[in-house]
Structure formats: structure tokens, C-alpha cells
Amino acid sequence: MDVIVIGGGIVGLSSAYYLAQAGMDVTLCEKGSIGMESTARSAGGIRMQFSTDINARLSVASREVWDTFTEEFGVDIAYRKSGYLFLARTEETATQFRENVAMQNSLGIESEYLSPSAATDYCPGLRSNRFVGATYNATDGYADPNLAVQGYATKARELGVDIRTKTVVRDVLTDESGVTGVETDAGKLDADYVVNASGAWAANLASMAGVDLPIHPRRRQIAIVDPTQPIPEDHPLTIDLDTGSYFRPERDGAAIVGGHFDDEDTNVDPDAYSDSMAIEWAATAVEHAADYTAYFDGDSRIRRGWAGLYAVTPDHHPIIEETIPGFVTAAGFSGHGFQHAPATGQLVAELCVDGNASLVDIDSLSSRRFERGSEFVERNVA
Numbered sequence: 001m002d003v004i005v006i007g008g009g010i011v012g013l014s015s016a017y018y019l020a021q022a023g024m025d026v027t028l029c030e031k032g033s034i035g036m037e038s039t040a041r042s043a044g045g046i047r048m049q050f051s052t053d054i055n056a057r058l059s060v061a062s063r064e065v066w067d068t069f070t071e072e073f074g075v076d077i078a079y080r081k082s083g084y085l086f087l088a089r090t091e092e093t094a095t096q097f098r099e100n101v102a103m104q105n106s107l108g109i110e111s112e113y114l115s116p117s118a119a120t121d122y123c124p125g126l127r128s129n130r131f132v133g134a135t136y137n138a139t140d141g142y143a144d145p146n147l148a149v150q151g152y153a154t155k156a157r158e159l160g161v162d163i164r165t166k167t168v169v170r171d172v173l174t175d176e177s178g179v180t181g182v183e184t185d186a187g188k189l190d191a192d193y194v195v196n197a198s199g200a201w202a203a204n205l206a207s208m209a210g211v212d213l214p215i216h217p218r219r220r221q222i223a224i225v226d227p228t229q230p231i232p233e234d235h236p237l238t239i240d241l242d243t244g245s246y247f248r249p250e251r252d253g254a255a256i257v258g259g260h261f262d263d264e265d266t267n268v269d270p271d272a273y274s275d276s277m278a279i280e281w282a283a284t285a286v287e288h289a290a291d292y293t294a295y296f297d298g299d300s301r302i303r304r305g306w307a308g309l310y311a312v313t314p315d316h317h318p319i320i321e322e323t324i325p326g327f328v329t330a331a332g333f334s335g336h337g338f339q340h341a342p343a344t345g346q347l348v349a350e351l352c353v354d355g356n357a358s359l360v361d362i363d364s365l366s367s368r369r370f371e372r373g374s375e376f377v378e379r380n381v382a
Contacts, residue, residue, distance in 0.1 A: 001025065003352055004182055004191040006169050006205055008034035010145060011330055011337050012197035013152035014345025019195075020159035022349045027191075028156070029167040029184060035149030038199050039338060041275070041308025043222060043248075043256060045237060046339040047084045047140035048109040051100045051379040055317065056107055057360045058340045065342035066143065073151035077143040082248075083236035084140035085122050086380065087131045087292070093242055094133030096379060101135055111137040123238050125229060125294040130240075142237065142248070145338050152345075172208040178325025179209055193352045195328045200270040200309035202331030211323050214370055215332040217270040218312045222258045223282040223305040224250060227295040231255055238293070239382045245288035246382045247295070254303060255295070257285045260382055270309055277305030310335045313370075316378035320344060320365045322351050329367070334381060 001024050005016045008030025016028045046066055050056045070076050088094040097113060104111045113135055116128035122136055157163060164186075171183040172194060181190040198205045200217035230253060237248035245259040261284065282302045290296040313319065316334040323329045328351050330344050331337075337344075343360060350357045364376060 001193070001352070002027070002191045003193045003195060004029060004189055005195040005197055006182070007197035007199060007201070008032070008163065008165065009037055009039040009197065009199055009337070010035065010149055010152065010341040011199070011333070011344050012195070013149060013156060014341040015195050015197050015330060015348040016161045016163070017152050017156040017159065018345040018349035019352060020156055020161045022353045024352065025160070026156070027162040027164060027189060029169055029182070030163070030165050031168045033165050034153055034163065035146060038308050038311070039145045039149055041222070041306055042145045042338045043258065044142040044145045044338060046079070046143055047137065048104060049084055049086060049100065049111055049135060049137050049140060049380055051096065052317070052376065053103055053107070054360070054362070054364050055336065055378055056104055056109060058343045060107060060109065061343035061346070061359055062340050069148070069151060073155050075147055075151035075154070077147040077151065079141065079143040081139050081141035082234050083122060083136060083138045085119060085236040085238045086135045087119065087238065087240045088133040089131055089240070089242040091132055097133050097135045100380065109137065110139065111135055122236050123293065125231070126238070127292050127294065130292045136236065140237070148338070169205065172205065172327070174209060179327040191326075193326050193328055195330060195348055195352070197330045199331060199337065200311045202311055202329065206323065206329065209324060209327050211327065213319060213323070213329065213332070213367055214314055215319065216267045216312045218265065218310045219268050219273055219307050220258070220260065220310050220335070221277050221281050221305060221307045222256055223277055223285055224303040225255050225257045225286055225296065226253065226301040226303060227255045228297045228300045229295045231295050240288070240292050241380065241382065243288055244382055245285065245292070247289050247293070257289050257296070258382070259285055259288060268309070273307070273309065275307050277307055311337070315369070315374065315376050316381050317376065318344070318365055319367045320347055320362050321367060323367060328352060334378065
């Protein structure tokens, strides 16, 4: 069976690897270089702490791979479990946190609800009087997305995946039975399945197949900052959820500072956006971090930064499904594509090989949910 995967980021490469492992003949088309779009600009977070059952289950299934990645793929991805600390400023958010922890614990995820004063055990520089509650999971952390891409790409090639970079898909070919292949700038490719793993470009690709998917490219920024007060290297990634601000220690005494602020909810052209960090945005991000920790103030130096794209759906969940016969969608992760890539690749392989998914029940991730007006929303988003 021939499968074409469109998109050479971590989701596409994971899908290609597991498809090949299942015996499929796989060709991957990437318009640029592998892993150089959204994956390369990711902060690399890997966490269990989500607000919905399905995202938590994707995390559990993915972590089984992340925990053994070095052994399976022969690449040390600098996976560091320094924890995630979520902070609530309002009672409404704190109530949601308690519900999140109960759900996570029911799945065997060892998260805990904390008082603000207890949160300072993990973040000594926290201004705890800003908050009313917190959650923490010691096994959350982050890894190097570029190294993970290398691991998947190398193993996929060893299994016979034909990875074609600098290959632009011009059209998705269909007939009365469904999708039959793609037209690229290098010619036509026939296939039994086409996998849409094109991230921020996913809606554009879907439209070529006559499908309308609510996946919107949104620009997100990250700053590398020299904190005024050194942050211990074992400090968790800390998220002030009600403002959207976050930070974590980086190498050489620096810190990553970022966040999703109110003026960033506009769609952008994924082929014509600035991948440079705006210094005004960085100053705002540092001001937010300085409000609730002692690590940053007006003397913190902004070293550099970058911008990338989130592929955002209205409810901040991905679409993972066979959208029309022969056209499998794995996109719209709303910033969580890197960490959920291992589970997603396995699910894509199951959809193509078996016709249904068994690793995780993904019925709730069908695009049909948007027609039903579902109120199913992931709230732990930064």
C-alpha cells in the first residue's frame, strides 16, 4: 500500500516512521527542509498536565516513546524532566485546576494540586501572593525538537521511507472514490492514502482535496533572556495561566520567556510571516514574568528570539481522522504537536493500516465536532 505524507515536521516524520514500520510504502513530501518550520521553533515541552481527557491520553501514549527514545532511535534528545508548574490567579482557574488533577490522577498521571506557598518549594522566586492555587507534575519537562526530528528521519529512511525535500505539493488528486494521490512540482504521485501533516499549512492542503478544516496559522514568539537573578537549572517550566506568560531555564544561565497574549489571535499567511521576534513583544513578555517572579526586572537583558506558527483549532485540540476516503488529517495541535507526535504517528498508521485507531480513542478529535458546536476546549494553553 502506498502512502504519501505531506509535511516534514515532527508529526509528519513520526507518521512516516510508524507507517513504514507497519509495512507501508511511504513517500514524504516537504516543501522546504525537514523539521525547519514550526518544529524547529518549538520550545520542546513534553507534559502530562492538560485539561481534557483526550489530550492527557495522547500525552501518556507519547511519553512511552519519549522515555525510551534514546534506546529506540539512537539519539539523545536532551530530554529533561524538570517539571511543569501551572499557576492560577482566579478561583475559577483554581477550581479548573482541581478538576484537571483529579482527571489526570484517574489516568495514572502523578500531578498534584498545590497552595501558592507550597508552589514556592519548586519555584523559590515566585511571588506567591499573586496566586490562589497551582498544579505541579515532576515528570513533565522538555527536549530538543531538532534532535527528535533527526531520530525519526534517520529511522524512517532506514525503513525505506522516501523523504523528498524541496518538493511542493500543488494539488491533491481525487476521484469519485476519494483521494488518489498528489501533484507535486516534480510530477504526479499515486497513493492509497495521503496524510495531511502540514501543520500551519494544513487548511490550505485540505482545501486542495475539497475539504474545509478550521485550522488557523497563528504567530507565536519566544525570547531568550538573561534573568536578573539566576534561575536554578532544575527549575520547572512555570506558567501563569491567566495571563498566558511562561518561562523556564535555558542553557548557559539564560531563560526562555514566552506567552500567548491577547493581541496574538489573528491569522497570518504561513508563507509570508516574520519569523523574527519583536523587541516590543519581548519587553512585554519580560514585564509579565517580572510581575510574578523575582528572577526578572528592568535589568534583565533580552539576548535574542524568534517566532513560529501554531496551527490552532477553535477548541485547541488536533484533528486526527480519515477526513474523506484516503485523506488522513493529523494537524491543528495548537502548540502541542511536538509532544504528541509519537502517539499521533502511531494513530495515523492505525488509520491507514486497520481503518480505525486503537492506541487512543480519537472519536472526539473528528472534524465533525465543529459542526455539532462542541464545547470541548483545552484550557491549559500558553
